[in-house]
Amino acid sequence: MSTSHVVVVGAGIAGLAAARLLARGGARVTVLEGSPRIGGKLQVSEVGGLPVDEGAEAMLARRPEGLDLVRDLGHAGALVHPGTTSSAIFSHGALRRLPQGQVMGIPSDLRALAASHVLSPAGLARVPLDLVLPETPRGGDVSVADFIGARMGREVVDRLVEPLLGGVYAGRVEELSLEATMPSVAAAARSHRSLIAAVRGIRAAGPAPAAAGPVFATLPGGLGTLPHLVAEDVTAAGGTIRTGTMVRELRRRPDGWRLTLGPARAPEALDADAVVVAVPAAPAARLLAADVPAAARELERIDYASMALITLVYAASAFPRLPRGSGYLVPAVERREVKAVTFSSVKWPHLRDRDPGVIAVRCSIGRYGEEHTLQRSDDDLKAAAMTELAATCGVSELPLESRVTRWGGGLPQYNVGHVDRVARIRAAVTRQPGLAVAGAAYDGLGIPACIAGARAAATRMLEFVNGRGESSHGSDGQGEQAESTRS
Numbered sequence: 001m002s003t004s005h006v007v008v009v010g011a012g013i014a015g016l017a018a019a020r021l022l023a024r025g026g027a028r029v030t031v032l033e034g035s036p037r038i039g040g041k042l043q044v045s046e047v048g049g050l051p052v053d054e055g056a057e058a059m060l061a062r063r064p065e066g067l068d069l070v071r072d073l074g075h076a077g078a079l080v081h082p083g084t085t086s087s088a089i090f091s092h093g094a095l096r097r098l099p100q101g102q103v104m105g106i107p108s109d110l111r112a113l114a115a116s117h118v119l120s121p122a123g124l125a126r127v128p129l130d131l132v133l134p135e136t137p138r139g140g141d142v143s144v145a146d147f148i149g150a151r152m153g154r155e156v157v158d159r160l161v162e163p164l165l166g167g168v169y170a171g172r173v174e175e176l177s178l179e180a181t182m183p184s185v186a187a188a189a190r191s192h193r194s195l196i197a198a199v200r201g202i203r204a205a206g207p208a209p210a211a212a213g214p215v216f217a218t219l220p221g222g223l224g225t226l227p228h229l230v231a232e233d234v235t236a237a238g239g240t241i242r243t244g245t246m247v248r249e250l251r252r253r254p255d256g257w258r259l260t261l262g263p264a265r266a267p268e269a270l271d272a273d274a275v276v277v278a279v280p281a282a283p284a285a286r287l288l289a290a291d292v293p294a295a296a297r298e299l300e301r302i303d304y305a306s307m308a309l310i311t312l313v314y315a316a317s318a319f320p321r322l323p324r325g326s327g328y329l330v331p332a333v334e335r336r337e338v339k340a341v342t343f344s345s346v347k348w349p350h351l352r353d354r355d356p357g358v359i360a361v362r363c364s365i366g367r368y369g370e371e372h373t374l375q376r377s378d379d380d381l382k383a384a385a386m387t388e389l390a391a392t393c394g395v396s397e398l399p400l401e402s403r404v405t406r407w408g409g410g411l412p413q414y415n416v417g418h419v420d421r422v423a424r425i426r427a428a429v430t431r432q433p434g435l436a437v438a439g440a441a442y443d444g445l446g447i448p449a450c451i452a453g454a455r456a457a458a459t460r461m462l463e464f465v466n467g468r469g470e471s472s473h474g475s476d477g478q479g480e481q482a483e484s485t486r487s
């Protein structure tokens with residue numbers, strides 16, 4: 001009996017997680033990755049002898065999917081957690097402790113907020129008006145800035161919410177969707193007139209901080225090692241992963257799908273019973289344009305932000321005082337080039353233990369709509385990062401080693417209307433037998449969310465191929481020359 005052939009396009013964490021479930025579920029799986037390496041936004045390399053992630057570095061541990069995957073791969077014992085979660089905000093000219101009691105920057109503890117000095121006296125005085133203001137009407141989705149600004153004043157938006165959301169989306173609070181970026185806040189704010197009360201409700205419903213366990217986790221060699229662990233499992237289950245294999249076209253056939261791969265001068269056709277498209281929105285739109293135009297049109301409207309990460313490894317002695325927190329965020333209104341700093345050797349004790357004589361720091365530059373800040377040389381970006389650390393930490397020495405990683409179009413923007421847009425994409429995709437989408441463009445760009453989306457896509461495709469019975473594309477496992485099959 002032949003086995004159904006399922007092709008996964010994209011070997012980021014979403015594509016690999018989907019491929020793993022498909023292969024384990026009995027499908028014959030081929031993963032096609034356009035770039036020379038797997039992992040997408042998960043990538044790690046050594047700087048100054050330390051394995052420091054070039055992209056994602058921390059997985060949320062309060063959602064189960066990421067940890068479950070590591071556990072299922074047999075590496076639960078390897079997981080490591082941050083040594084400190086204390087972080088700061090650069091506001092009104094100094095580093096200030098992030099106030100206790102906030103959720104995505106929205107304060108719930110007014111005393112802690114006052115003590116933090118993140119807001120000006122006028123900004124602080126505006127916040128409690130939220131407790132007495134009438135309900136803020138909101139029919140459908142609204143921007144984060146509009147809703148939170150109306151409740152608590154613009155300073156909360158600019159100096160707390162923007163930097164925290166900026167750390168995830170590098171986006172503009174005027175455009176980011178409340179429903180998509182803060183679903184729990186959006187939901188709680190429907191049942192509470194006051195936003196402070198809504199946030200207090202969210203915090204009260206969650207576990208007590210002491211009982212909740214660590215917020216984040218990573219792997220000792222970097223989160224960039226995770227895709228390789230998943231890929232090993234895919235191949236162990238019989239799957240094939242092809243890198244350097246760009247998918248250029250996806251077309252419906254009476255009995256499944258045909259993918260056109262590789263360079264235009266030597267195209268190859270590969271037939272599949274089902275396809276999981278796990279690539280960012282722009283390439284997904286191109287692949288779906290011919291046969292699922294309604295989804296493609298919506299995907300084209302998902303914008304992406306670009307950013308760069310500058311990793312600097314200093315001699316520990318370069319810091320007059322060792323940093324104590326995990327790092328700090330810089331609100332856009334401060335008009336500094338660097339928008340976030342992570343003291344990796346402080347945040348991750350395993351890095352510090354590897355070499356206590358050095359301190360690794362990651363600085364990020366680049367926000368949505370400010371691509372010009374990245375249009376300069378690596379040396380200029382390093383100089384901007386060094387200037388930032390000189391100003392806030394008094395570091396006057398040069399780093400021992402440094403690295404610049406650019407993520408052009410790295411972060412999808414969940415702008416107002418995103419949830420409805422994704423619903424329309426899914427509706428159009430679901431109407432196509434044997435087609436699913438997964439990845440950061442849809443229901444969350446954090447790693448656990450990408451894995452959750454991958455699980456759902458793989459489950460649906462397994463149901464489809466199993467329900468369909470015998471496959472017409474299962475026997476040979478070979479691609480064929482597109483030109484010859486078209487004749």
Ligand SMILES: Cc1cc2nc3c(=O)[nH]c(=O)nc-3n(C[C@H](O)[C@H](O)[C@H](O)COP(=O)(O)OP(=O)(O)OC[C@H]3O[C@@H](n4cnc5c(N)ncnc54)[C@H](O)[C@@H]3O)c2cc1C
Nearest residue numbers: 010012013014034040041056057058247410439440446447
């Ligand atoms: C700098 C940075 C830091 C981040 N930090 C964190 C963090 O700390 N924690 C966290 O949870 N999340 C973080 N994220 C978000 C998270 O890493 C990503 O959202 C997630 O990894 C995306 O996975 P994905 O599989 O959807 O897509 P991607 O990782 O983008 O993978 C898609 C793959 O598809 C390939 N591809 C594209 N087009 C084609 C084609 N036509 N044919 C074949 N292959 C194709 C690409 O080459 C790529 O490998 C960060 C993101 C960035 C950019």
